[in-house]
Amino acid sequence: MRWLRAWLLRLGGLFCQERRDRELVQELECHLQMHIDDNLRSGMNPDEARRIALITLGGMEATKEYYRDRRGIPALDGLIKDFRYGLRMLHKNPGFAAAGVLTLALGIGANTAVFSLVNGVYLRPLPYRDAERLVMLWSTRITDGWQGQPSPLDFVSWRSEKSAFESLGAVRLGACNLTGDGEPISVRHGHISPGFFEMLGVAPKLGRTFAPQEYRKGENPVVLLSHALWRQRFGADPGVVGQKVRLSDESFTVVGVMPNIRQYPIDDIGVWTPLELDEARPDDRHFLFVIGRLRPNETVSEAQAGICSIAARLARDYPESHAGHSVAVVPLRQSFVGPVRPALIVLCGAVGFVLLIACANVASLLLARSTARTGEFGVRLALGASRWRIIRQTLAESCLLALAGGVLGIFFAGWAETLLLGSIPAELSLPTFLKDVGIDYRVLGFTVGLSVLTGILFGILPALRSSGVILNSVLKEGGRTATAGRGQNRLRGLLVAVELALTLVLLVAAGLLMKNIVRLQHTDPGLKPGSVLVMEISLPPAKYNTPARIVAFYREVLARVRMLPAVREAGLVNNLPFRGWTTFNFTIEGRAVPAPEEVPEANEYVVSSQYFRTLGIGLQRGRNFEEHEDTDSRPAVIVNEALVQRYFPDEDPIGRHIRPGGPDSNAPWYAIIGVARNVRNFGLDALPRPEVYYLCTQHPWLAMTLVVHTESEPLALTSLVKQQIWTVDPSQPLSGVASMTQVLADSLWPGRVMAYLQAIFAAAALLMAAIGLYGVISQTVSLRQHEFGLRMALGAQPNDILWLVLKQGLRLILIGVGLGLGSALALNRALLALLHDIDPIDPAVYAAVAGFLAAVALLACYLPARRATRGDPATTLRYE
Amino acid sequence: MSDKVDVWQGTLALMILKTLETIGPLHGYGIARRIEQTSGNRLSVNYGTIYPALLKLEQEGYVASQWSVSDNNRKAKYYRLTVGGRKKLTKEAREWEEATAILARFLSPEEQHL
Numbered sequence: 001m002r003w004l005r006a007w008l009l010r011l012g013g014l015f016c017q018e019r020r021d022r023e024l025v026q027e028l029e030c031h032l033q034m035h036i037d038d039n040l041r042s043g044m045n046p047d048e049a050r051r052i053a054l055i056t057l058g059g060m061e062a063t064k065e066y067y068r069d070r071r072g073i074p075a076l077d078g079l080i081k082d083f084r085y086g087l088r089m090l091h092k093n094p095g096f097a098a099a100g101v102l103t104l105a106l107g108i109g110a111n112t113a114v115f116s117l118v119n120g121v122y123l124r125p126l127p128y129r130d131a132e133r134l135v136m137l138w139s140t141r142i143t144d145g146w147q148g149q150p151s152p153l154d155f156v157s158w159r160s161e162k163s164a165f166e167s168l169g170a171v172r173l174g175a176c177n178l179t180g181d182g183e184p185i186s187v188r189h190g191h192i193s194p195g196f197f198e199m200l201g202v203a204p205k206l207g208r209t210f211a212p213q214e215y216r217k218g219e220n221p222v223v224l225l226s227h228a229l230w231r232q233r234f235g236a237d238p239g240v241v242g243q244k245v246r247l248s249d250e251s252f253t254v255v256g257v258m259p260n261i262r263q264y265p266i267d268d269i270g271v272w273t274p275l276e277l278d279e280a281r282p283d284d285r286h287f288l289f290v291i292g293r294l295r296p297n298e299t300v301s302e303a304q305a306g307i308c309s310i311a312a313r314l315a316r317d318y319p320e321s322h323a324g325h326s327v328a329v330v331p332l333r334q335s336f337v338g339p340v341r342p343a344l345i346v347l348c349g350a351v352g353f354v355l356l357i358a359c360a361n362v363a364s365l366l367l368a369r370s371t372a373r374t375g376e377f378g379v380r381l382a383l384g385a386s387r388w389r390i391i392r393q394t395l396a397e398s399c400l401l402a403l404a405g406g407v408l409g410i411f412f413a414g415w416a417e418t419l420l421l422g423s424i425p426a427e428l429s430l431p432t433f434l435k436d437v438g439i440d441y442r443v444l445g446f447t448v449g450l451s452v453l454t455g456i457l458f459g460i461l462p463a464l465r466s467s468g469v470i471l472n473s474v475l476k477e478g479g480r481t482a483t484a485g486r487g488q489n490r491l492r493g494l495l496v497a498v499e500l501a502l503t504l505v506l507l508v509a510a511g512l513l514m515k516n517i518v519r520l521q522h523t524d525p526g527l528k529p530g531s532v533l534v535m536e537i538s539l540p541p542a543k544y545n546t547p548a549r550i551v552a553f554y555r556e557v558l559a560r561v562r563m564l565p566a567v568r569e570a571g572l573v574n575n576l577p578f579r580g581w582t583t584f585n586f587t588i589e590g591r592a593v594p595a596p597e598e599v600p601e602a603n604e605y606v607v608s609s610q611y612f613r614t615l616g617i618g619l620q621r622g623r624n625f626e627e628h629e630d631t632d633s634r635p636a637v638i639v640n641e642a643l644v645q646r647y648f649p650d651e652d653p654i655g656r657h658i659r660p661g662g663p664d665s666n667a668p669w670y671a672i673i674g675v676a677r678n679v680r681n682f683g684l685d686a687l688p689r690p691e692v693y694y695l696c697t698q699h700p701w702l703a704m705t706l707v708v709h710t711e712s713e714p715l716a717l718t719s720l721v722k723q724q725i726w727t728v729d730p731s732q733p734l735s736g737v738a739s740m741t742q743v744l745a746d747s748l749w750p751g752r753v754m755a756y757l758q759a760i761f762a763a764a765a766l767l768m769a770a771i772g773l774y775g776v777i778s779q780t781v782s783l784r785q786h787e788f789g790l791r792m793a794l795g796a797q798p799n800d801i802l803w804l805v806l807k808q809g810l811r812l813i814l815i816g817v818g819l820g821l822g823s824a825l826a827l828n829r830a831l832l833a834l835l836h837d838i839d840p841i842d843p844a845v846y847a848a849v850a851g852f853l854a855a856v857a858l859l860a861c862y863l864p865a866r867r868a869t870r871g872d873p874a875t876t877l878r879y880e
Numbered sequence: 881m882s883d884k885v886d887v888w889q890g891t892l893a894l895m896i897l898k899t900l901e902t903i904g905p906l907h908g909y910g911i912a913r914r915i916e917q918t919s920g921n922r923l924s925v926n927y928g929t930i931y932p933a934l935l936k937l938e939q940e941g942y943v944a945s946q947w948s949v950s951d952n953n954r955k956a957k958y959y960r961l962t963v964g965g966r967k968k969l970t971k972e973a974r975e976w977e978e979a980t981a982i983l984a985r986f987l988s989p990e991e992q993h994l
Binding site: 005059062 | 932935940
């Protein structure tokens with residue numbers, strides 16, 4: 001422990017050095033005096049006395065040196081001195097320092113921003129107990145690799161086998177209407193299985209979670225409130241436990257309030273109620289989310305193997321329900337950030353390139369400046385400075401520059417993030433991990449580390465060059481040799497060529513992404529989104545408890561809305577395209593019973609008769625639903641082209657019958673009366689899937705979206721439409737108001753953002769590369785001014801001089817573009833994996849991008865080249 | 881001066897501690913002088929090396945320093961042994977004696993025990 005004490009004291013010795021120095025001098029002086037006194041007493045004369053005393057001491061300065069080395073930490077001391085010197089140097093050259101800091105701020109800032117994204121997504125711990133032991137379970141189908149949400153049947157079967165997991169929990173998401181004090185609002189509603197929050201390790205802030213008997217139907221309904229809803233709607237009243245609230249016209253008792261932690265994957269669940277599962281005959285539809293906790297010391301693959309063998313056994317024992325199905329076990333974090341990974345990788349690569357280009361530029365600047373300082377380094381080397389010392393000092397200077405750039409970069413990053421997150425459309429439920437993005441200590445640490453690395457990276461080249469200075473020639477000529485300048489110029493040129501190559505790669509990526517977005521925007525979505533207003537209505541089941549009531553409500557609403565003067569047509573659909581979908585199995589009449597894994601499947605939609613007309617979805621064959629068709633008419637459905645292609649490839653589907661459910665379902669048979677064109681419901685870049693449209697009067701549905709085709713601006717009609725609905729039922733909350741064009745645009749938002757970001761990075765890179773090129777060519781011009789003056793005096797035309805300069809620039813551009821094209825082609829495999837649907841070898845994009853880059857680069861060369869031609873030969877020749 | 885032997889590394893600290901134990905609190909010059917005397921003038925001490933050694937001992941907590949006035953009315957920095965220093969001295973002294981005893985067995989002629 002003594003050594004620790006000593007080291008700490010030595011660290012402290014770095015401070016108050018002046019005072020300690022004075023004390024030491026005093027002590028040594030006193031020592032000398034005492035020795036001199038003794039010498040005098042023994043008979044020496046004063047001069048001899050002093051001389052002997054000094055010799056015996058061993059030299060004042062040497063003693064002081066050894067003492068100082070012991071007092072502080074010499075290495076650290078030296079480093080601090082280097083930093084102070086570097087600071088002084090930068091202070092003397094504010095222009096250079098500003099340029100360097102700004103460039104580095106852009107490079108480091110971009111990396112900080114992307115890292116904070118990575119931090120929010122991957123590194124921040126989830127707010128649950130032992131969150132890394134939580135997994136999500138997905139139901140899979142062996143034949144076609146389909147993976148989706150488990151059904152209650154799956155959940156009950158998995159839960160009954162205790163061996164695979166420590167605990168399992170399920171949640172079903174829905175929505176309900178909260179009425180009572182204040183405006184009725186639509187609230188996201190989670191139905192949870194017993195022990196759900198206990199499994200996550202989240203305890204309620206107030207009250208308790210659900211008791212076992214509350215999971216049975218019929219008991220006094222209970223509800224848990226979320227922290228946000230409690231604060232927003234109940235004023236954070238601590239006495240809220242025990243109060244009653246009305247959800248969708250039913251009365252619930254509040255038993256607890258959950259704490260304010262992030263929920264994954266969506267953060268806006270307002271209330272929780274117990275999940276009702278019929279354990280004897282569980283539902284087979286897939287609408288649950290299942291989370292499990294691994295046993296202690298169990299790995300994910302062990303759990304996966306365990307649950308798969310259970311699934312295999314279930315498939316054997318209960319073939320009708322379980323054959324062909326298996327389970328996928330995915331760590332919780334991966335489940336909801338998985339899709340973001342490719343985009344993050346592309347972004348990381350892009351900002352990495354930008355930083356490299358920034359480094360190259362600053363290195364180039366440093367190299368240029370080192371010419372001015374060769375005299376200084378030469379003298380220092382002559383005086384005995386070690387090469388390492390000079391390198392260390394120049395590196396300290398670079399790191400200082402880089403750290404300053406890093407600090408500024410953090411501000412840039414924070415500002416850019418706020419901008420980006422603010423631009424997310426409100427209707428897009430923000431994935432929770434994006435809410436966690438921000439600058440925390442990990443991000444700061446990363447920035448500091450990256451700054452130091454950056455400083456070393458761009459500083460090493462100039463440092464090596466400065467310390468390797470050839471003494472003689474430098475001291476003689478004062479550093480004006482054209483040869484030294486030429487070598488450095490070539491080096492800078494090489495750096496610029498590399499910058500151009502990196503810029504080209506970035507531009508190619510940006511070009512491909514933008515082309516993709518443009519292509520998507522021009523893809524025919526299958527409907528006409530212009531001038532369509534959408535609005536979501538969610539009827540409470542307690543109030544509308546018979547089909548007749550539901551039908552009556554919607555009929556009246558449609559009639560009223562159609563009567564509005566500016567409305568051309570109105571319709572209803574239960575799942576608005578691009579906003580959601582449900583899947584179901586069906587049976588085709590007259591076909592052999594399919595194997596369990598090949599049961600026909602489609603997305604189901606419940607629509608009103610005018611829905612297709614409102615959204616402009618064409619009918620390819622057959623007829624539309626008629627206005628008057630209802631439960632008294634024959635049950636009918638309309639299918640889409642994709643369904644026909646999949647299940648009726650060689651026959652006319654009109655007139656055939658299908659019914660929902662498996663082979664033993666007792667639902668009525670529906671006649672196919674028409675075929676609608678495909679609508680790209682799942683995103684403009686996804687393939688259309690088979691779909692079945694039911695008529696809402698035959699198949700009433702509580703939650704529908706109203707679509708209204710208006711004469712002019714759709715959102716202008718919002719309040720009028722709302723009023724019409726409220727005349728029918730004043731307590732009905734309405735949500736999700738938007739124009740259809742907006743809904744479409746929102747679905748493209750992630751892709752658009754990626755394209756824009758990539759374009760911004762590419763533009764920044766281009767700017768920096770152009771500036772770098774400009775710098776190098778300028779330097780060439782100044783170096784060769786003498787030569788140009790001579791040439792012009794000997795009869796060269798200005799254009800000849802121009803061509804001479806441009807030739808150098810062109811050479812650099814060609815090297816850069818060549819390297820860049822090569823790298824882009826080499827990287828295209830990575831691009832292919834990340835940007836599906838895009839042809840990474842798109843000659844048009846490559847050619848356009850290369851041409852654009854060459855044009856900008858030529859401009860950057862042209863400006864200094866013009867300067868060369870302006871020089872008056874007389875003056876340049878005289879300047880010696 | 882040429883007969884004198886240079887101080888072995890690491891033993892200077894031990895000598896300083898022993899000197900302080902024998903004499904009591906003393907200033908740097910006095911310690912250096914005393915060490916030279918104790919060695920019978922057979923050691924040449926570069927007086928300057930005393931000071932870094934004293935600093936090390938002070939940093940490790942074996943001695944403590946204080947400015948005071950000397951006999952000739954000079955302001956000098958006096959060093960004294962701490963409790964920890966005394967313990968260290970005892971321990972080091974014992975280790976040295978053991979080391980020299982073992983080495984002596986090797987270096988002095990002895991009867992071979994069969």
